[in-house]
Amino acid sequence: MIGVIFEYGSEKVEVRIEGENCSFRTGQFGGALVPIESIKIDKAGSIKEHPDLKDRKDWKEETIKRFKDKLKDYKTEMERVKYVIEDLSKVGYKPLYIQRKGHRVQKIK
Numbered sequence: 128m129i130g131v132i133f134e135y136g137s138e139k140v141e142v143r144i145e146g147e148n149c150s151f152r153t154g155q156f157g158g159a160l161v162p163i164e165s166i167k168i169d170k171a172g173s174i175k176e177h178p179d180l181k182d183r184k185d186w187k188e189e190t191i192k193r194f195k196d197k198l199k200d201y202k203t204e205m206e207r208v209k210y211v212i213e214d215l216s217k218v219g220y221k222p223l224y225i226q227r228k229g230h231r232v233q234k235i236k
Contacts (some may be wrong), residue, residue: 128228129208131235133220135167140220144207147199164191172218 133140142151143160150160173180173190180186194214201207205227212235214224226232 129204130226131208131212131222132217132224133222135220138152139223140166142211142215144198144204144211146204147207147209149195149198149207164188166191169218176217 128143128145130141130143133142138153140151140153142149149163150208151163152158153161165218168187168190171187173186177186177190177193180189183189197210198207201210208225216222222235224232225235
């Protein structure tokens with residue numbers, strides 16, 4: 128299990144990778160982890176990443192499906208975390224801290 132704390136606007140978001148699963152939490156969910164399908168996604172950023180989704184009504188669902196499929200391509204949790212940091216940084220999420228199970232929290236520079 129590896130967790131990463133991001134800042135998105137004035138909100139703090141924790142993304143947790145456990146195996147191939149990716150979940151997150153914010154203050155608005157009362158501290159409970161929720162599946163990645165509930166995350167806020169900017170349509171313009173999604174279209175920029177996947178231009179073929181421009182005219183599709185299910186752009187959000189397809190973007191999340193592609194994200195999850197891409198996560199499965201990586202072999203280790205750390206590779207998945209690096210991908211999540213890179214991917215979410217493109218759409219305005221700023222990574223602050225990372226914590227691996229059994230380790231201290233580390234600030235991301």
